[in-house]
Amino acid sequence: MARYVVTFDTSDSAVLQDDAPGLLSSQGFSTETYFPRLGIGVVEGEPDQLESLSSRCREQNRPMSYTPELTYYAITDTAEPGFEDTSELTWGLQAIGIASAQQLGQAGAGVRVAVLDTGFDAAHPDFAARTIVTESFIDGEGPDDAHGHGTHCIGTACGPWQPETGPGYGVAPESEIYSGKVLGDDGTGSDTSILAGIDWALQNDCQVISMSLGADVREVHPPYVAAGRRALESGSLIIAAAGNNAQRSEGDPGFVGAPANSPHIMAVAAVDSQLRTADFSARSAPHDGGEIDLTAPGVDVYSAWLGEERHRSISGTSMATPHVSGIAALICGVSETRGEQLWQELVTHAAALEDEDPEDVGAGLATVPEPQDR
Amino acid sequence: MSEKEWIVTVDDQDLHRLDEIVAELESAGLEVIRVLRSLGQVTGRTQTKDAVGGSAAEDSAPEPLAAVSGVVSVDAVQQYSIKPPDAEVQ
Known part of the structure; x- marks a missing residue:
């Protein structure tokens, strides 16, 4: 169900007063928010319901148009409380409550986080002292990142709390980085490379597997049902991006794509700094499996980037996913929780977002557990 | 000749004889790319001969692969892609 603005385009007040509400009711719409003086109403319904109202109006020669309802915000309202990047921390780290991990100095030590993506810029100065294992599953390409996406995602999951310059942007800075290149320099990959990457992560006993990738395909792809289940059974949690196929401002909420739509793979949505x-x-x-499980910061996310640029802010469920992977590493680092239990811990510690639909955010915003909750 | 890639998923209870199954898949026409031991899956490709007066049996469709004992499913490989580096939403 979505909300639409219905406009009856005539100056004939008899039509606006009587015929228009009659047409609306006859098609099962409420007339509660119909304004006869304007000939405008706001109704809730499915696109095909609107289409049949539209053809009924045409038959009766009553010109009518409809558009998805837009949400407007008062311009003076922009000071609505939200998070913002500071010189200390990105808005995302603040939103997930990184402070409670920082107070205890728990940074994911001993946890192996596999990020399956476009590879990693191992020469990045923010990672000079880190344990990094890299591998490429793309024919003819080494493990280096020539795109930037992989380095950005690794930055969010495993980057520093206090880099030399700029705000802290990584969730689990003491975790061990396993960068599996499963998407080529052109940003494309296939099941052949991705499943090889998951298998490699399992061989290396990575507790967390972060996959900021997907295809806008509604069908569950069977290989990931088996892969997700076998990963969980071996104590590895696969966390995947829900997908960027929505255009909510145009009335299209999109759908969780493959492989995040598989039952044993966690699907992560994205919120902005107002937690919308x-x-x-x-x-x-x-x-089954098509649900959003959690949401995380995914708009204007500052993290590591290639070459001289070093850092960049970008958006996507790809950027939300490694926030959750980093939190998983923090939890695992403290309690050695793995697999299905780790999944449950993440969900249990999510902060409910009351203004958001669970269909969009699952259990809510992924957060770092407070010390007393551990 | 056209080429197609597949993912073969092996049943839990047959994982102990994965090597045997891989050999059978090869005889059934699969050119193995990787044996994913931790996942119990095999990736590979088949060659499809363009039918020029040849018999349909030349087609290496996955039927002979699916018929191998211990195979749960044979699925065509999907492609995935992310937006270019300069895209605002990735």
């Missing part, structure tokens, strides 16, 4: 669902962030799909 991002315009592009996909909604739950109606089948």
Whole structure:
């Protein structure tokens, strides 16, 4: 169900007063928010319901148009409390409550986090002292990142709290980085490379596998059902991006794509710094596994980037996913919780977002557990 | 000749004889790319001959692969992609 603005385009007040509300009721719409003087109403319904209202109006020669309802915000309202990047921390780290991990100095030590993506810029100065294992599953390409996406995602999951310059942007700075290149320099990959990457992560006993990738495909892809289950059974949690196929401002909420739509793979949506669902962030799909499990910061996320540029802010459920992977590493580092239990811990510690639909945010915003909750 | 890639998923209870299954898949026409031992999956490709007066049996469709004992499913490989580096939403 979505909300639409219905406009009857005539100056004939008899039509606006009587015929228009009659047409609306006859098609099952409420006339509660119909304004006869304007000939405008706001109704809730499915696109095909609107289409049949439209053809009924045409038949009766009553010109009518409808558009998805837009949400407006008062311009003076922009000071609505939200998070913002400071010189100390990105808004995302603040939002997930990184402070409680920092107070205790718990930074994911001993946890192996596999990030399956476009590779990693191992020469990045923010990672000079880190344990990094890299591998490429793309024919003819080494493990280096020539795109930037992989380095950015690794930055968010495993980057520093206090880099030499700029704000802290990584969730679990003492975790061990396993960068599996499963998407080529052109940003594309296939099941052949991705499954090889998951298998490699399992061989290396990575507790967390972060996959900021997907295809806008509604069908569950069977290989990931088996892969997700076998990963959980071996104590590895796969966390994947829900997808960026929504265009909420145009009335399209999108759907969780593959492989995040598999039952044993966690699907992560994205919120902005006001903790509102991002315009592009996909909604739950109606089948087992198609749910959004958690949401995380995914708009204007500052993290590591290639070469001289070093850092860049970008958006996507790809950027939300490594926030959750980093939190998983923090939890695992403290309690050695793994697999299915780690999944449950993440969900248990999510902060409910009351203004957001669970179809969009799942259990809510992923957060770092407070010390007393551990 | 056209080429197609597949993912073969092996049943839990048959994982102990994965090597045997891989050999059978090869005889059934699969050119193995990787054996994913931790996942119990095999990736590989088949060659499809363009039918020029040849018999349909030349087609290396996955039927002979799916028929190998211990195979749960044979699925065509999907492609994935992310937006270019300069895209605002990735």
